[in-house]
Amino acid sequence: MSKEIRLPLTEETIAGLRAGDHVRLTGVIYTARDAAHKRMIEALDRGEPLPIDIKGAVIYYVGPTPERPGRVIGAAGPTTSMRLNPYTARLMAQGLKATIGKGGRSDEVKEALKKYRGIYFIAVGGTGALLSKRIRKADVVAYEDLGTEAIRRLEVECFPVIVANDMYGNDLLELGKAKYQRREALGSYVPVGADPDAPNGGGL
Amino acid sequence: MREIHTDQISNKVAELFIDAAHNLPEDVVAALKRARDSEESPLGRQILEEILENAKTAREEMIPLCQDTGTSVVFVELGQEAHIVGGDLTEAVNRGVAKGYTEGFLRKSMVERPFSARKNTGDNTPAVIHLELVPGDKMKITVLPKGGGCENMSRLAILLPGQGREGVVDFVLRAVEEASGNPCPPLILGVGIGGTAEHCMSLAKKALTRKVGDPNPDPEAADLERELFQKVNALGLGPQAVGGTNTALAVHVETFPTHITALPVAVNIQCHSARLKSAEL
Numbered sequence: 454m455s456k457e458i459r460l461p462l463t464e465e466t467i468a469g470l471r472a473g474d475h476v477r478l479t480g481v482i483y484t485a486r487d488a489a490h491k492r493m494i495e496a497l498d499r500g501e502p503l504p505i506d507i508k509g510a511v512i513y514y515v516g517p518t519p520e521r522p523g524r525v526i527g528a529a530g531p532t533t534s535m536r537l538n539p540y541t542a543r544l545m546a547q548g549l550k551a552t553i554g555k556g557g558r559s560d561e562v563k564e565a566l567k568k569y570r571g572i573y574f575i576a577v578g579g580t581g582a583l584l585s586k587r588i589r590k591a592d593v594v595a596y597e598d599l600g601t602e603a604i605r606r607l608e609v610e611c612f613p614v615i616v617a618n619d620m621y622g623n624d625l626l627e628l629g630k631a632k633y634q635r636r637e638a639l640g641s642y643v644p645v646g647a648d649p650d651a652p653n654g655g656g657l
Numbered sequence: 658m659r660e661i662h663t664d665q666i667s668n669k670v671a672e673l674f675i676d677a678a679h680n681l682p683e684d685v686v687a688a689l690k691r692a693r694d695s696e697e698s699p700l701g702r703q704i705l706e707e708i709l710e711n712a713k714t715a716r717e718e719m720i721p722l723c724q725d726t727g728t729s730v731v732f733v734e735l736g737q738e739a740h741i742v743g744g745d746l747t748e749a750v751n752r753g754v755a756k757g758y759t760e761g762f763l764r765k766s767m768v769e770r771p772f773s774a775r776k777n778t779g780d781n782t783p784a785v786i787h788l789e790l791v792p793g794d795k796m797k798i799t800v801l802p803k804g805g806g807c808e809n810m811s812r813l814a815i816l817l818p819g820q821g822r823e824g825v826v827d828f829v830l831r832a833v834e835e836a837s838g839n840p841c842p843p844l845i846l847g848v849g850i851g852g853t854a855e856h857c858m859s860l861a862k863k864a865l866t867r868k869v870g871d872p873n874p875d876p877e878a879a880d881l882e883r884e885l886f887q888k889v890n891a892l893g894l895g896p897q898a899v900g901g902t903n904t905a906l907a908v909h910v911e912t913f914p915t916h917i918t919a920l921p922v923a924v925n926i927q928c929h930s931a932r933l934k935s936a937e938l
Contacts, residue, residue, distance in 0.1 A: 473700065473899075475700075475703070515724065516724060516725075516764065516766075517724050517764070518721050518724050518726060518762055518763055518764040519762045519763075519764070520762070521719070521762050524720075527720065527721065527724065527762060527764070528715075528720050528721040528722070528723060528724040528726075528764075529724055530723055530724050530725075532724075532725070532805075532806070533805075533806050533809070533839045535839060555806070555838055555839070555841065555897065556806075556837060556838035556839040556898065557837050557838055557839075557898070575838070575897060575899075577704050577707050577708065577711075577897055578723075578806065578838070578841035578897060578928070579708060579711065579722065579723045579841050579928055579929055579930040580707050580708060580710075580711040580723075581711070581715075581720070581721060581722060581723045581724040581725075582711050582714040582715040582718065582720035582721065582722060583707060583710055583711040583714050585720055586714065586720075600765075600777065601764055601765070601766075613707070615700070615899065617899075625899055625900070626837060626838060626898045626899065626900075628900065629698070629700075629893070629894075629895060629898065629899045629900015629901065630892070630893050630894060630895075630898070630900055631893075631900075632698075632893070632900050633697070633698060633893030633894075633895055633900045633901055633902060634891065634892055634893030635891040635893065636891075638887065638888065638891035639830065639888055639891050639892070640823075640826070640888065641823060641827070642826065642827050642830045642831075642888065644834060644892070645831075645834050645835060
């Protein structure tokens with residue numbers, strides 16, 4: 454059961470989302486990854502305007518393959534989000550409302566989601582072909598010299614994402630692992646974050 | 658002495674990389690279907706369904722499976738009775754990579770000067786080439802385009818001999834759990850045990866060229882593979898680490914004798930977009 458969301462995200466929509474929600478986004482999102490984020494932070498540090506309107510924006514961490522002639526975009530699945538952790542809170546302070554990537558985020562980012570009322574979505578990593586078909590239009594709008602890492606403005610339609618972290622502090626990756634991890638089957642291995650003195654036969 | 662021309666090598670390398678980027682191997686698709694059918698997490702099952710649909714779309718519409726078309730890792734098994742003519746082997750492989758990544762509309766993800774300017778080389782060269790001399794007069798070329806997400810979660814440790822099997826299991830489980838969703842589970846795990854530091858990591862990478870789930874012919878290593886497979890899945894990460902019962906599609910262990918003072922162990926993780934193609938010249 455998917456929630457259909459027409460962008461831009463409203464405060465009300467964000468407040469209604471919870472970790473684990475399956476969502477389909479329609480509207481405008483921007484792409485940016487390592488190099489573009491570094492440049493944007495440098496611009497902020499110099500007091501210069503950002504190359505995109507960050508207020509209410511959604512940023513998708515992606516570096517697509519070059520498109521074949523006649524196609525809008527190449528394969529376009531998410532890159533690993535944790536590399537962008539150092540930049541996210543700063544951009545959220547400027548109005549960024551949501552990011553899309555894969556994998557987990559840092560405590561600093563999770564705090565920023567609560568403080569600035571934002572969302573972290575994951576898209577399914579490795580489904581670059583499928584996701585490319587939900588992108589109707591793609592234009593380079595900044596940092597063209599970065600090639601695959603340039604900032605692109607994408608018009609997406611029913612783009613499938615999952616809420617990984619909501620504005621209330623719920624974390625899908627933590628919740629999921631807590632539900633499905635079977636400590637009793639792990640022998641003497643002490644899972645991440647677990648009490649090393651608790652016997653493995655004792656469950657969570 | 659059988660002659661193999663460098664033009665044949667270049668063309669074959671180009672062809673293999675384009676094929677690999679678009680067509681997921683049958684044994685990987687079969688393993689993903691088994692995972693989907695057994696996955697207890699509804700969200701995990703949905704993710705596996707999307708991964709399978711992606712494989713179909715990629716093949717039918719010639720869109721790369723994943724936008725990270727990877728570092729060009731190439732295994733060359735060169736027969737001792739084969740004679741390469743027309744130029745240099747390394748140069749021929751790199752010409753093939755440049756050709757494949759350009760004509761195949763694949764992403765150029767290699768940068769030179771890794772600790773300074775990091776300038777894109779523009780054609781995904783240079784390839785990482787593993788060359789082995791074997792009996793015979795053929796050349797077998799295997800390409801394994803390796804995405805950064807999974808490759809960057811690699812780990813190596815030189816354990817103490819006394820840490821033994823339990824130390825190895827512990828190291829592997831920690832590597833997978835701490836990697837979390839970054840390498841795109843469900844994974845294929847390559848584990849190297851023994852050798853020297855660089856050889857151990859090389860064993861872990863070589864382990865990823867096996868058919869999914871094919872056991873190591875040595876019964877002791879196969880038993881360790883089974884234990885690791887069960888325990889990795891008991892970690893509960895699941896597809897894309899959203900929680901689930903399928904974290905690994907397979908675990909492949911490769912071993913080599915090692916120094917009396919050491920127990921080297923390496924983990925090289927392969928994502929579910931496990932691209933791999935071979936041909937013989």
